Amino acid sequence: MTRISVTVDGVEYSDEVENRTLLVQYLREQVGKTGTVIGCDTTNCGACTVLLDGRSIKSCTMLAVQADGHEITTIEGLAQDGVLHPMQAAFHDTHALQCGFCTPGMIMSSIDLLNDNANPTETEIREGLEGNLCRCTGYQNIVKAVQQVAGGSASAGATADASVSTGASS
């Protein structure tokens, strides 16, 4: 067992972990961040993507001990004070999710993609999300969501609840 200290979604944790524990297992089982899910065992699907010090990583491909001293943001830490992150709002607005299982990872990767390239072309978006698999949407509306945020027309600032209750098309 090794003691690690990490900040997850703004809260500091200090925990004993088995050395072999994957970061995603630590997040789900010890921190209780079940919003981050596990879709495969070969680093292909990206469902478990989180931000480590602001950069996207697949949390199934990092040991928890490697995250010691780092800051992690999961899907559960994106909305601030009940206000959705623009990427969350855009996924909702463009119908970029169906079953929603890939969505946490897809949103985290999309955020990192725009951090790297604020105005990507469609091809750059598609290639930038190559590490995240979605089986429901055919990706078209995911691309649209990223374009919407890049174009600045996202309904940023919509409150988490209001964005749903006023869910009519805009």
Place this chain on the structure above:
Amino acid sequence: MTAVDERAAEAAGPEIGKARRRKEDQRLITGRTRFTDNLSVAGMLHLGMVRSPVAHARIAAVDTSAAKASPGVVAVLTGADLADKQGSLPCAWPITADQKAPNHPAVAVDHVSFAGEIVAVVVARTAREARDAMELVDVDYEGLPVVLDLETAVAGAPYAHPELGTNVSATWVYDSAQAGTGTDVDDEIAKARVDGVVIERTFRQQRLIPAFMEPRSILVDPTGEQLTVWSATQVPHFVRIFLALVLGIPESKIRVIAPDVGGGFGGKLQFTPEEVLTVLAAQHTGKPCKYTETRSESLVSGHHGRDQLQRLTLAATKDGTVTGLKVDLLADMGAYLGLVTSGIPVLGAFMFNSIYKFAGYRFTDTNVFTNKTWTDAYRGAGRPEATFAIERLMDELAAELGRDPIELREQNWIKHEEFPFSTVAGMTYDSGNYEAATARAKELFGYDELRAEQMRRRESGDPVQLGIGVSTFTEMCGLAPSRVLGALNYVGGGWEHASIRVLPTGKVEVVTGTSPHGQGHETAWSQIVADRLGVPFEDVEVLHGDTAISPRGLDTYGSRSLVVGGMAVVKAADKVIEKARTIAAHLLEASVDDLEFAGGRFTVKGTDKGMALGETAFAAFQGHNLPDGFEPCIDADATFDPVDFSFPHGTHLAAIEVDTETGAVTVRKYVCVDDIGNVVNPLIVEGQVHGGLAQGIAQALFEEAVYDENGTLVSGSFVDYLVPSAADLPSFITDRTVSASTTNDLGVKGVGEAGTIASTPAIVNGVLDAIRHLGVQDVVMPCTPLKVWRAIQAASSVTSKGGAA
């Protein structure tokens, strides 16, 4: 108009037809999800499934002593331990009276029949301890010969199940001459051999894996009066019934919950060994038990899809009028029969003739066992196979006759004024307009311009050739009229159930028997009920996926949810209105016949006297002043059994570029115009089409479950099983025409499978259209660069030899 004004205007119009953003999204985009693996119950134990690495063997011995001694292990259960408790997993669709099927144990007892079959269950305090101990279970396998290839399997030994003495499970035939729906197809073929055209082809439907994103997971809590089972399933109601039937637990003692479910595509339309074993482990230990599969386990043990060899004969006159179609299928069941394994090919029986007017038709399906993972429903289930075959054949006929493939199709298809149309396969197509959908698709596609570009590239010998793929499809959906299912020997019905409760405060709860896992029923059903009852969209809460909340239902698959389940909701709403009308009439001191209901209010004709639906609900809640003998309740249930299927259709066009030097295939443009009848939510419909297209294109170009000669699945991870990424797919151009269904009051047809059914032949026809002039006759799916390049090389060597002669 400001955004606020727009929303106000939208709020005033009917809900049906609006692109409502989904109610479901809020939790899913913020990570507040209840996927089964997210759930924990105090004292919960974890299971690991030890799986056979060999495809066919006798189990000589299982030594669990080391595993039992491993830290944290509570129990290790083998087939010997559970043989008298586990029963046999059911096949709900014996397609013939003499269908052969092996016993189907959840955990193997004395032999295994495919690699991935469970041989022992480890129960431990943590998932990691279970996994560690799995490594210590020592199984002694005595290998048996494996049978993997369909044609070899049909020919005779070795047998996947030696005790059956054959690999053939059943043979099922539909013959239009016998059924009285057409002529004898052999006569049509004989005539065509004399003075017409006969196209004979063999196509391979490769084996696919549904590959839903959420691995399956089961949590069983045996500590209550009812056994509570959470499962990542499409069919919680099926799971409840079959747990009762297979394990002998009273059905009333079982509650099954499908919480958030991460996709299914038919892959979670199953009653699984893992469900049985998690229940048995929970009963054995008296503790809650959870099992979550890894992706690698999912790919090898979740049921697979497709896997057919299609031998096809199409007869036509020289002018291109099709006259006969003979279909001879070998369908790979894999090692066992799952819930509807044997019926999947039969679902295609009524669709090979598609939109064309054949005089004679015969369909023969031979179901075959092999030592591979069992197959069952995968998006489209029988209909993609049929559509692929006929749409490829129509292109082959066009090529043979030197005709434009669309023009040839139009010559043969059912014209819009001919609906309803009785087909040679015995179906009655409700409505459609193939001319309109095709005209719109051609326009969006720029068909004539692309044909001109194709010609230019051919003439200039461009290394990148352009092909145009056509697919004009129809499908049957809305599974299903119960009487039809009964006639096909399926054990269940096809109805759907709904309940509507109007709460004292005027809010509305809708309970549906469908079990959505991404389809957006909460949003769409809210739209339907908002219109029907005249209540705000936001005031409708849709409940589902828990047999304690929704006790009656037949779940979600086969593009049935809206067509059957949505109609049940409509029927329940109508009953609510009629009950409420009686209360309103009483309180308004008017005759029931004098009340009008609109916009959520009853009004007395010709007066301004009125009452809202919610007020009648409150009056019922109080019960103070109701008509004598009136039950104080306006809630209502309805069960809807469709009178017939509905038949959506569409025209899909694909512009495919093939790099003849590398074999690389690029989908340059994809246009589809679907006719799915009336639309409740265009946003959801478009999403279903996009996702369906992706899966159909994936079959054409990327995906295949590949076995080695020993029966080991070599595409057993996402490294090797190529689910397409965003970078592998284009943006699609979609549009719709509307021919309202005549078989239900909503006028709706299904959409969940359309994209998958239509797109596979569009892509492959496009690939072949790009390289047919080089002498390529066929490329077996998936059309990988290697296969395409080899086909071009093989054709060019033949062509150069032929050229010398």
